[in-house]
Amino acid sequence: MDQSDLLERARRRSSDPTDPLEILTAAIALSTELSSEADILLDQAVRDAREAGASWNVIGERFGFSKQAARKRFTPPFAGRHLANRRKKRDASCSFCRTPPGPRVHMVHGEGGRICDKCVALAGEIVADLAKRR
Numbered sequence: 001m002d003q004s005d006l007l008e009r010a011r012r013r014s015s016d017p018t019d020p021l022e023i024l025t026a027a028i029a030l031s032t033e034l035s036s037e038a039d040i041l042l043d044q045a046v047r048d049a050r051e052a053g054a055s056w057n058v059i060g061e062r063f064g065f066s067k068q069a070a071r072k073r074f075t076p077p078f079a080g081r082h083l084a085n086r087r088k089k090r091d092a093s094c095s096f097c098r099t100p101p102g103p104r105v106h107m108v109h110g111e112g113g114r115i116c117d118k119c120v121a122l123a124g125e126i127v128a129d130l131a132k133r134r
């Protein structure tokens with residue numbers, strides 16, 4: 001699927017295929033769906049590779065990041081299966097918005113907590129806004 005196919009899909013979905021802002025609105029919705037599909041694809045492929053015996057090290061190499069990063073990025077969906085109780089899940093939730101980990105939630109782990117992808121994006125916007133005002 002190339003770029004123009006995707007744009008055509010967005011155009012067909014938009015309420016007015018001649019209005020660039022309506023196409024943008026449809027493109028945003030489509031993009032969210034595609035990234036969810038991409039997440040599901042990667043989670044499944046990683047799960048399959050793990051079940052086939054691939055180490056986190058080898059999986060991390062394929063992504064171009066470290067074993068620790070691979071484990072952190074992909075552990076929540078696997079860990080979810082083995083969690084004995086909800087407390088652990090709550091402990092693994094975003095320290096800012098309390099979103100629990102899941103296949104569509106990417107967490108960045110730090111020493112004293114973790115932050116989900118949405119909070120990272122929001123924090124990025126806030127910092128960018130502050131930088132502009134200086």
Ligand SMILES: [Zn+2]
Binds near residue numbers: 116117118119
């Ligand atoms: Zn969050």
